[in-house]
Amino acid sequence: MFFQKDIETMPRQKIEELQLERLRHLVKFCIDNVPFYAKRLSDAGVTPEKIKSLKDIENIPYTTKEDIRDSYPFGLFGQPLKKIVRLHASSGTTGKPTVVGYTKKDLDIWSDCVARIVMAAGATEDDVIQISFNYGLFTGALGLHYGLEKVGATVVPTSSGNTAKQIMLMQDFKTTGLVSTPSYAQHIAELIEETGVKENIHLKLGLFGSEGCTEGFRDRIEESFSNSHNKFFATDNYGMSELMGPGVSGDCIYRTGMHINEDHFLAEVIDSKTLEVLPRGSQGELVITTLTKEGIPMLRYRTKDITQISYDGCQCGRTTARMSKIKGRSDDMLKIRGVNVFPSQIESVLVTFTQISPNYQLVLTRTHSTDELEVKVELADGSLLEKFTELDVLKTNIKKSLKSTLEISCKVSLVEHKSMERTGGKAQRIVDLRDEVK
Numbered sequence: 001m002f003f004q005k006d007i008e009t010m011p012r013q014k015i016e017e018l019q020l021e022r023l024r025h026l027v028k029f030c031i032d033n034v035p036f037y038a039k040r041l042s043d044a045g046v047t048p049e050k051i052k053s054l055k056d057i058e059n060i061p062y063t064t065k066e067d068i069r070d071s072y073p074f075g076l077f078g079q080p081l082k083k084i085v086r087l088h089a090s091s092g093t094t095g096k097p098t099v100v101g102y103t104k105k106d107l108d109i110w111s112d113c114v115a116r117i118v119m120a121a122g123a124t125e126d127d128v129i130q131i132s133f134n135y136g137l138f139t140g141a142l143g144l145h146y147g148l149e150k151v152g153a154t155v156v157p158t159s160s161g162n163t164a165k166q167i168m169l170m171q172d173f174k175t176t177g178l179v180s181t182p183s184y185a186q187h188i189a190e191l192i193e194e195t196g197v198k199e200n201i202h203l204k205l206g207l208f209g210s211e212g213c214t215e216g217f218r219d220r221i222e223e224s225f226s227n228s229h230n231k232f233f234a235t236d237n238y239g240m241s242e243l244m245g246p247g248v249s250g251d252c253i254y255r256t257g258m259h260i261n262e263d264h265f266l267a268e269v270i271d272s273k274t275l276e277v278l279p280r281g282s283q284g285e286l287v288i289t290t291l292t293k294e295g296i297p298m299l300r301y302r303t304k305d306i307t308q309i310s311y312d313g314c315q316c317g318r319t320t321a322r323m324s325k326i327k328g329r330s331d332d333m334l335k336i337r338g339v340n341v342f343p344s345q346i347e348s349v350l351v352t353f354t355q356i357s358p359n360y361q362l363v364l365t366r367t368h369s370t371d372e373l374e375v376k377v378e379l380a381d382g383s384l385l386e387k388f389t390e391l392d393v394l395k396t397n398i399k400k401s402l403k404s405t406l407e408i409s410c411k412v413s414l415v416e417h418k419s420m421e422r423t424g425g426k427a428q429r430i431v432d433l434r435d436e437v438k
């Protein structure tokens with residue numbers, strides 16, 4: 001299903017022509033409206049006339065999170081506050097947040113972009129969809145909210161938390177769709193199982209996003225929400241406050257990569273170290289230029305998210321480029337005894353063991369200048385608690401499996417079911433204590 005079929009299925013050449021025209025316009029807009037960009041572009045010798053092909057984008061300097069922070073709160077805005085109708089901020093835990101602003105036109109485009117990806121996932125006006133993202137400065141809840149309303153779905157803005165009430169409403173309203181982080185969805189599923197109401201649930205569509213989720217983890221969540229009368233199906237959705245929020249890209253029903261809304265977002269993949277643009281299809285850091293945003297336009301924004309992009313057509317009929325699941329953030333990549341490890345690699349091993357829940361935490365310590373990785377995982381239930389031999393075998397098997405995937409050994413600790421903290425938002429997987437003196 002399409003929300004704007006003519007754009008979503010535009011021939012590639014046409015998409016690229018549109019991107020070029022918009023890029024030229026954007027460069028002019030930035031020079032005229034954002035002194036920060038005017039100086040950067042002038043120092044780099046870039047003018048709209050010099051953008052003759054999409055490749056010329058490579059002459060534009062990158063923009064980083066630090067650039068936004070340094071101009072806190074509104075320094076990179078492309079419009080005066082009287083034209084800004086909404087502010088959001090990124091989910092940083094320390095220091096000042098990165099603030100983003102939207103004009104009326106930006107909000108309209110935002111809800112179109114979200115409407116496209118939720119329809120690609122299968123949402124329709126017949127759905128009743130519960131939004132269990134935190135409403136507030138975070139872009140996730142309001143972003144999905146307006147996009148789903150545009151499609152005509154019945155939106156239930158429950159926000160995150162109060163899980164028992166979420167489950168009660170889910171049964172009473174016969175909710176068919178759930179918007180949340182995968183880790184919160186897992187928590188809701190656990191409580192449904194515990195309270196024995198699984199058969200009363202009508203969920204068939206999960207619109208997940210805002211944090212990574214391996215296919216294995218997703219499959220397990222799908223299984224926990226499915227019952228004798230409903231099969232639950234979940235898609236992955238990507239976005240970022242600095243770029244807009246959700247709506248940058250999302251899975252269609254074939255789930256072979258998240259379709260990028262390329263008429264609004266121009267994507268490149270670069271090598272994070274050399275900063276060179278990589279050939280098409282390579283894995284690297286995603287860099288996005290927002291082609292139409294007025295509130296806070298972004299020129300070549302370094303997302304730090306690692307992915308790869310395919311430009312082949314998709315079975316669904318969309319011609320837009322597709323990005324693979326985020327492998328991790330370049331700043332979340334753990335370097336352990338010289339080996340690079342992404343938490344997603346660890347997750348893909350853990351989800352193959354049915355005796356443990358996909359709740360885990362990676363604790364890093366340093367003893368006598370050697371890094372140690374402890375993988376803490378929760379047992380799936382209480383059935384193994386007193387069975388020490390079986391627990392030992394399980395631990396050894398997880399350790400072996402992690403070693404063969406990661407090529408380093410790590411400590412595995414099994415902890416009691418539900419002993420790890422649950423959050424309504426993004427799960428905190430990494431606890432890095434390496435800077436603490438030992």
Ligand code: DLL
Binds near residue numbers: 140246
């Ligand atoms: O998380 C926007 C969003 C909301 C996307 C709801 C999808 C659904 P931020 O809080 O600014 O914005 O966090 C952005 O979250 O750089 C990624 O590292 C991570 N992220 C977002 N979506 C995904 C995803 C929102 N599907 C940061 N898979 C990004 C993996 C994701 N990581």
